[in-house]
Amino acid sequence: MPIAYEATLAWAQAQDAADPLRGFRDEFLIPPHEDRDSHYFCGNSLGLQPRAVRPALSAELDYWGELGVEGHFKGRLPWMDYHEFVRDDLAAVVGAQPHEVVAMNTLGVNLHLMMVSFYRPTPERHAILIEAGSFPTDRYAVESQVRFHGFDPATALIELESDQPNGTISMEAIERALAEHGSRIALVMLPGIQYRTGQAFDLAAITRLANRHGCMVGFDLAHAVGNLPLQLHDSGADFAIWCSYKYLNSGPGAVGGAFVHERHARTTLPRFAGWWGHDKTTRFQMGPQFVPTYGADGWQLSNPPILALTPLRVSLEIFRRAGMQRLRDKSLQLTGYLEWLVHSQLNDVLEVVTPGDPERRGAQLSIRVLGGREHGRSLFEYLMEHGIIGDWREPDVIRISPTPLYNRFADCVAFAEAVRGWASRS
Numbered sequence: 001m002p003i004a005y006e007a008t009l010a011w012a013q014a015q016d017a018a019d020p021l022r023g024f025r026d027e028f029l030i031p032p033h034e035d036r037d038s039h040y041f042c043g044n045s046l047g048l049q050p051r052a053v054r055p056a057l058s059a060e061l062d063y064w065g066e067l068g069v070e071g072h073f074k075g076r077l078p079w080m081d082y083h084e085f086v087r088d089d090l091a092a093v094v095g096a097q098p099h100e101v102v103a104m105n106t107l108g109v110n111l112h113l114m115m116v117s118f119y120r121p122t123p124e125r126h127a128i129l130i131e132a133g134s135f136p137t138d139r140y141a142v143e144s145q146v147r148f149h150g151f152d153p154a155t156a157l158i159e160l161e162s163d164q165p166n167g168t169i170s171m172e173a174i175e176r177a178l179a180e181h182g183s184r185i186a187l188v189m190l191p192g193i194q195y196r197t198g199q200a201f202d203l204a205a206i207t208r209l210a211n212r213h214g215c216m217v218g219f220d221l222a223h224a225v226g227n228l229p230l231q232l233h234d235s236g237a238d239f240a241i242w243c244s245y246k247y248l249n250s251g252p253g254a255v256g257g258a259f260v261h262e263r264h265a266r267t268t269l270p271r272f273a274g275w276w277g278h279d280k281t282t283r284f285q286m287g288p289q290f291v292p293t294y295g296a297d298g299w300q301l302s303n304p305p306i307l308a309l310t311p312l313r314v315s316l317e318i319f320r321r322a323g324m325q326r327l328r329d330k331s332l333q334l335t336g337y338l339e340w341l342v343h344s345q346l347n348d349v350l351e352v353v354t355p356g357d358p359e360r361r362g363a364q365l366s367i368r369v370l371g372g373r374e375h376g377r378s379l380f381e382y383l384m385e386h387g388i389i390g391d392w393r394e395p396d397v398i399r400i401s402p403t404p405l406y407n408r409f410a411d412c413v414a415f416a417e418a419v420r421g422w423a424s425r426s
């Protein structure tokens with residue numbers, strides 16, 4: 001049910017007081033600004049630290065100190081199986097079967113590992129479809145894989161240009177690209193949410209379309225995981241990859257994740273192998289023959305970094321208690337409120353770039369500052385000085401992401417008041 005928004009702090013505070021998820025904010029360390037909490041809107045870039053991370057890390061350090069190598073088998077959560085302790089919660093967050101997900105490496109590494117298996121170019125079919133203006137790592141990874149297989153990115157990289165105002169891409173544009181190039185596309189590689197515009201894509205619809213043209217499909221969920229409730233298994237995507245330091249709040253450079261659809265669980269496609277991907281029951285026979293573990297676990301290379309997995313485990317436990325659907329319900333209200341404030345109070349200085357349809361976005365609003373780059377930088381710096389933490393994207397966009405675990409309606413009012421303060425000053 002749509003809420004009748006009001007622009008006052010009193011109204012926002014009443015919403016916060018009635019919010020069933022309000023208690024989760026206290027589970028996070030909110031970076032201070034001067035003598036109070038900052039208004040932290042940067043969960044799209046680095047999520048905040050759950051308070052439970054420090055004691056959990058400390059416990060692992062204690063096990064290491066007290067048990068040494070025995071920590072692999074003893075302690076509350078033996079290190080030998082540690083990646084399995086995050087599996088069920090991770091699967092719930094992305095809407096997958098538990099054996100379809102694995103926490104490992106980082107996004108860029110996982111993207112390469114997945115492409116080794118699922119980008120299998122032939123002379124007739126070797127192109128990759130990505131969005132124009134994709135995140136640099138995605139572009140570099142895709143381009144370097146094309147070269148690695150001896151093809152030329154000039155012809156093998158098909159970049160989907162925006163066909164809508166503000167740089168977003170319609171489903172029809174994807175349809176047209178596949179109709180035109182589908183027979184030579186080996187892999188469709190698109191984001192769950194585009195990092196610049198905040199546009200969310202319909203993963204199931206893209207997958208259906210791409211499959212009809214015989215293409216493999218992979219998604220980069222860096223900005224979607226922990227932000228939108230996903231149904232990766234049902235989407236039918238071949239693979240997905242993500243990082244965990246954005247909405248998943250697992251710390252700078254946190255362990256990323258990968259999804260491999262169940263139908264590939266026993267694939268004989270090539271892969272880059274390591275001992276941790278070997279069948280768990282015979283791993284320690286240390287034989288020369290690689291026998292992959294069933295499912296996504298079979299793509300692991302190394303024994304997992306326990307100290308890096310601990311924050312992810314702690315954070316996913318918060319997601320389990322909050323529930324992705326409840327988070328999304330609040331997120332729709334929070335971001336809807338921020339959008340309404342911009343439209344109703346600030347439309348002389350700001351313009352929302354992100355799609356207005358809530359089904360086509362997550363928490364983030366990409367907001368263009370009218371009047372050019374220098375004007376925009378001046379507002380951005382003013383906001384930072386006033387404890388409103390967003391991030392800047394060239395040439396004139398500020399990304400503001402109210403996240404439902406720790407942001408409040410009152411934060412959105414603080415943002416609007418700061419923008420007004422800046423506008424009346426300049």
Ligand SMILES: *Cc1c(COP(=O)(O)O)cnc(C)c1O
Nearest residue numbers: 106107108135137195220222243
């Ligand atoms: C954040 C982000 C990355 C970062 O990749 P890392 O390997 O974790 O450094 C890559 N792609 C997209 C789309 C991102 O948003």
